[in-house]
Amino acid sequence: MATRRIEVGALARVEGEGGLRVVVEGDRVQEVFLDIFEPPRFFEAFLRGRAAQDAVDLTARICGICPVAYQMSAAHALEKAFGISPPPGVRALRRLLYCGEWIESHVLHMFLLHAPDFLGHESGISMAADPALRPLVERALRMKKIGNHLVTIIGGREIHPVSVCIGGFFRAPARAELAALVPDLAWGLENAVDAVRWAAGLAYPAFEADYEFVALRHPDEYPMNEGRLVSSGGLDAPVDAYDAHFVEEHLAHSNALHSRFLRDGRSYLVGPLARVNLNADRLSRTARAVAAEIGLALPLRNPFMSLLARGLETVHAFEEALALVEAYEPPDPPRAPAVPRAGVGAHATEAPRGLLYHRYEVDADGRITAARIVPPTSQNLRRIEEDLRGFVPSILAAPHDEATLRCEQLVRSYDPCISCATHFLRLQIERTLPA
Amino acid sequence: MSGGPGRVLVVGVGNAARGDDAAGLLAARLVRPLVAGLEAAGLVAVVTLEGDLLPLLDLWQGARAVVVVDAVTTGAPPGTTTRLDLTAGPLPASLRAASTHALSVAGAVELARALGRLPGRAILYGIEGRSFARGAAVSPAVADGAARAAVAIAADVEGLLTPPRAA
Numbered sequence: 001m002a003t004r005r006i007e008v009g010a011l012a013r014v015e016g017e018g019g020l021r022v023v024v025e026g027d028r029v030q031e032v033f034l035d036i037f038e039p040p041r042f043f044e045a046f047l048r049g050r051a052a053q054d055a056v057d058l059t060a061r062i063c064g065i066c067p068v069a070y071q072m073s074a075a076h077a078l079e080k081a082f083g084i085s086p087p088p089g090v091r092a093l094r095r096l097l098y099c100g101e102w103i104e105s106h107v108l109h110m111f112l113l114h115a116p117d118f119l120g121h122e123s124g125i126s127m128a129a130d131p132a133l134r135p136l137v138e139r140a141l142r143m144k145k146i147g148n149h150l151v152t153i154i155g156g157r158e159i160h161p162v163s164v165c166i167g168g169f170f171r172a173p174a175r176a177e178l179a180a181l182v183p184d185l186a187w188g189l190e191n192a193v194d195a196v197r198w199a200a201g202l203a204y205p206a207f208e209a210d211y212e213f214v215a216l217r218h219p220d221e222y223p224m225n226e227g228r229l230v231s232s233g234g235l236d237a238p239v240d241a242y243d244a245h246f247v248e249e250h251l252a253h254s255n256a257l258h259s260r261f262l263r264d265g266r267s268y269l270v271g272p273l274a275r276v277n278l279n280a281d282r283l284s285r286t287a288r289a290v291a292a293e294i295g296l297a298l299p300l301r302n303p304f305m306s307l308l309a310r311g312l313e314t315v316h317a318f319e320e321a322l323a324l325v326e327a328y329e330p331p332d333p334p335r336a337p338a339v340p341r342a343g344v345g346a347h348a349t350e351a352p353r354g355l356l357y358h359r360y361e362v363d364a365d366g367r368i369t370a371a372r373i374v375p376p377t378s379q380n381l382r383r384i385e386e387d388l389r390g391f392v393p394s395i396l397a398a399p400h401d402e403a404t405l406r407c408e409q410l411v412r413s414y415d416p417c418i419s420c421a422t423h424f425l426r427l428q429i430e431r432t433l434p435a
Numbered sequence: 436m437s438g439g440p441g442r443v444l445v446v447g448v449g450n451a452a453r454g455d456d457a458a459g460l461l462a463a464r465l466v467r468p469l470v471a472g473l474e475a476a477g478l479v480a481v482v483t484l485e486g487d488l489l490p491l492l493d494l495w496q497g498a499r500a501v502v503v504v505d506a507v508t509t510g511a512p513p514g515t516t517t518r519l520d521l522t523a524g525p526l527p528a529s530l531r532a533a534s535t536h537a538l539s540v541a542g543a544v545e546l547a548r549a550l551g552r553l554p555g556r557a558i559l560y561g562i563e564g565r566s567f568a569r570g571a572a573v574s575p576a577v578a579d580g581a582a583r584a585a586v587a588i589a590a591d592v593e594g595l596l597t598p599p600r601a602a
Contacts, residue, residue, distance in 0.1 A: 061452050064486015108489065112538065112546075125542060128549035138550065141492065148490060160486065 020411060022392055032388045034381055034411070047371040052078045052340065052362055053166055059358070059373065060160045065108070068101035068151065069351030070373075071164040072225055073358040078166045080240070081345030081362050082338060089331030090168040091225070092324055096178075097154045097161070098224040098349070099321040103147030103188070105352035106272070106310040106317070109415045110195065111140035114307050117409040118202045136198070139191055143314070146184045150321060153177050168335030178325045185325060189318035193290050196311040200294035205406060207391050208301040211383070212266060213274035216350055222282040222316055223275060223350050230278055231268065232299065240346040242357050248374065259379040267382040270354030271414065272309035273300055284319040287312045303387055303413045310415075340366025351376055353415045377416045384414055440497040443595045444554075445470070445588060447483040448491075448505040448540050454571035455513070455564030458581045459505040460485070461573055462562060465585035466504075470592055479592055491543040492552050500556035500595040502588050505540045506577070507561035514563060514580030516587065521548075521557035556595055560584045 023031040043062060047055055055074045060067035072094060079086065112124030115136075119127065127133040153173050155161020163169045216227030216239065229237045229245065237245060246268075248257035260267055276283070277299040283291065291312055300309060346359035354376030361370040391410055395403045447463020450456040460483045473479040484490065495501040507517065519526070525548065526541045538546065540559070547553040562580045573581065 064450075067486070104487070108487070108538075112489075123542070124538075125545040125549050128546055134550070137546075141489070141550075144489060145493065148487075 020388070020407065022388060022407065024392065024396065027393060027396055029389050029392045032385045032392070034385050034388070044371045044373055047360075047368050050368055052082070052360070052366045052368060053338070055358075055360060055368060055371065056164055056166060057162070060164075062373075062375070064160070065105050066101060066351045066353070066356075067160045068097055068155065068164075069349060069356050070358075071161065072098060072349040073347055073351075073356045073373075074360075075164055075166055076225065076347035076349065077345040077358040077360050078338075078362070079345065080347060081343040081360055082166065082341055082366070083343065084167050084336050084338060086168040086336050087331050087333055089172070089329060090334070092328070093154060093169060093172060093331060094164075095221075095224055096321055096324040096328070097151060097164070099317040099324070100147045100150030100154065102224075102313060102317040102352050103321070104144055104151065105147075105415075106314045107140050107144040107147065109352075110199070110307055110310050110314070111136065113415075114409075114412050115202075117405065117412060118204075118307070139195075143188050143191055143195075146181070146188045147317075149184070150181060153181070165335055166338040168331065168333070170335065172330040172332075172334040175328055175330060178328050181325055182322065185318055185322040189286065189315065189322060192311070192315040192318050193286060196287075196290045196308065196315060197294065199308045199311040200296075202307070204302055204304045205391075205409070206302075207304065207387075207394065207410075209303065209387055209390055211269040211274070211301060212261070213277045213299070214268045214270050214355060214379075215275045215278045216348065216355065217279055218282065220282070222279055222284070222313075222320070225349050227350075229348070229355075232274075232278065239348045239357075240359075242346060242348060242374075243359070246374075246379070248378065257378055258382040259374065260382060267386055268379065269383050270376050270379050271306065272313050272353075273303065273306045274354065275350060276300065276309040276312055283312060284316040286319050287315040290315060303410060306413045306415070338366070340364065353377065354379060377414070380414050380416065384411060384416065441499045442477065443473075443479045443592050444495050444498040444501045445479065445481045445592065446491065446494060446501065446503045447481075448485075448488065448503060449483075450485055454566045454568045455562075455573055455577045456506045456567050457573050458562040458564055458577050458584075459483075459503075459560075461578060462504045462560065462581040462584045462588065465582055466588050466592075469585060469589035473592065473596070478596055488538050488540055488543045489546075491540075492547050492550070495547075495554050495557075496552065498554045500558075501554045502558045502560065502591055502595070503540060503544070504560040504562065504584055504588060506564040506567075508564060509561070511563045512576070513565040513574060514576035514578075514583075516580050516584045517561040517563070518587065518591075519559040519561070521553065521559050522555065526559075558591060558595075560588060 021033045056071050059070040059074050062070050116123050116127055121127045128137040156163045163171050213232040216223035217230040218227035229239050245262055246259055247262045248259050251258055280298055342364040344361050348355050348357040357374040359372040360368055363369050395406045445466050447459040449459040463481055463483050467481045470479045521544055562584050564577050566574055
């Protein structure tokens, strides 16, 4: 057997800490290894012994793209541990903050990181240099900036917000501060709708997988901060029962833990595709209308179409943000007192890239004695490997560069949290050919 | 927090929770006392940025010039500082690749260049890092490099405030 090894530096950033290796013998995929470090593991250790509020501020540092998600899951979990109910108005303001993060994260990923794969460009940079696509990039930057602005007004700064606390917010913005955003949010909604129409016209690689989708589901709302854990396989459980249904395991080839169902060991999918499939009836009115207009047929089982799901969620986020801003009255007081008591609290919220679960044990002084954080990427890792295993045979006939690009495109569909810090993903395909 | 109008903007970029990746943040903090008078006079702004780097494009809008300082890995000894004139031409392709869900400094610079949003003068200082362990402090050699970069940046800032002489 002749072995051909091809290495491609891809998705590069600063240093190499993760990699994708595909081993093919003849026309059979023998191995698929996706190896990604997961920074949260170390946060769990150094949170022990710290004051509970530190979890809200420190876990936000795990990701520069979705710090709000970490703050939300931490605050909700610790409020459960302390038995605290935030004052009226906090709930809506937290949802508004989450809308800002969804807009920022989804727009960045859709237009600058994922779209180039569909448009034959090497990056968002080369798209920007293409006169035909430059308006698209400019529009994306403006949409993203609106999300950043929303987070800045509510969170105090656009990255790693500082206003969220156990019990509510340290400071709630004045009505006028948010009202000034109405024209931008209306513009964003209109352009998000156009973005979905544009996304519907992209050429998606023909690949579908048999996923079990997992997401939160709320009786009245599209899920962000609250809901029950549901799945397309019939799971319906309270969110703090997460550990009774899912387990993480360490695999020899990876420094990251991989999640699976305890029930049958199967993988599952979290993120925009899962949320849209399980909660399409909870999308905003305009998001539902544009979904109908483009003839969206659910469930979406093509992972590449996560771009389309992000587009629908961006419409939803703009529309909901607009409604929340128009109805906004500053919560007074902005927070309930965080009186410590010994306890356990677990909660999950919907980060832009999927379910984010936090569980804390605290002592009577409010010190953290145990912490557990399960990020969405960790939950999707197993599923990404299975997708690649199923997808690679369909591209083996393609030239190596094309096959590589399609593998990267598939990984990018998940918007995995590889680059929260200074990682990069190196793609390696080994082909063992008959002699 | 902005560079303009007409100011020289110094931006330290990095991740405070990742060892030597905080070198750019440290350098920016060390620059501040060196240009305190200029900052008080509104001629210079020194800021730091972690996480998403797309806001760089707005930060430096209207600025007379920008100096970005970040950790780099090129294989040089830790603490080695490199100065690149970003207005001289595109950065090497190896520095420009996008990650799966964020832009690098180089990505933000090249996006700005493509959109015509790069200030007329733009300089990148790279400080060679070695250890990017989570929760670690900046290593001594890299901290020394950040201090040297800060002195060089302060000198650069003065030069950038001086209008170019007519030929």
